[in-house]
Amino acid sequence: MESSKEPPLQGTFECELCGLRVPYSYYGQKPPNTYSVTLLEDSYVMRDPFTPEKDKFLILGSECSLCSKRVCVGTDCSLFYAKRFCLPCANLHLEEFPLEIKQDLEKRIRSKPQSSRKGDSKDRKKK
Template identity: 35%
Template sequence: MEAEKNTTSNNNAVNVPRLEPTEKDQNSQKRDDIDARIARIDFRCSGCYMHELVHYFGREPPFALGIRYKEDNYVLRDPFQPPPQAGRPVPEYYISMGSKCSSCLKIVCKSSGCSFYYTATFCVPCGKSKLKDWPVDAQTRFRKQLSANQSD
């Protein structure tokens, strides 16, 4: 009797069609993964006019696990890193390209010739105008950055 049950269940298993992803589903999944890796957000620095397409604008890039910026940033996935394996959330390398000046809202890159960070990002012209309002330590760092950029 037990032998009959085993053969019956084996026969039913053969007759039940397996739900396998179709080729169309697999191609769609691959396209979604590829699309997520295509940079589509335009980043153009108002200081040096560097232009790049980036993957993310905001405070928590989904591909940089555990990272939360204090302000919105333009973030680029590392273009030299291979894509992570599908289905495994792993932190990826990334490059923070820049952000908006907290005073005039112009987009600036992280280059020392274009921006300065003190509690928020400032473009160099706004940094010069706000300099007197900052603590002496921040003023010293900003002046040092300016003099290093002038000697280049």
């Protein structure tokens, strides 16, 4: 019988922007069972469930370097440019980023569907 030396779950990571909730097994810059990997930021990490290799992992997210919100690495929630930034903070400080990052952020904003705010459909039904 093979003994599993999986890292125990530490808690649940939740993105404060999109609501993604995932159990994580490590928080920091040096995930377990990785010898030559050091992350550039403290990150919430889980072992990759799609491979049996113990040294494979998924980075779930991190904290915004400006507001400290927990945000996932999804392109709708954050970006990494030397540090992690949630998109609301990045948009507030857009002029402080290099031109390429500004263009990328503007492209993300334009391509994001104009979804209705929470409660809009309820408000229409009440009328």
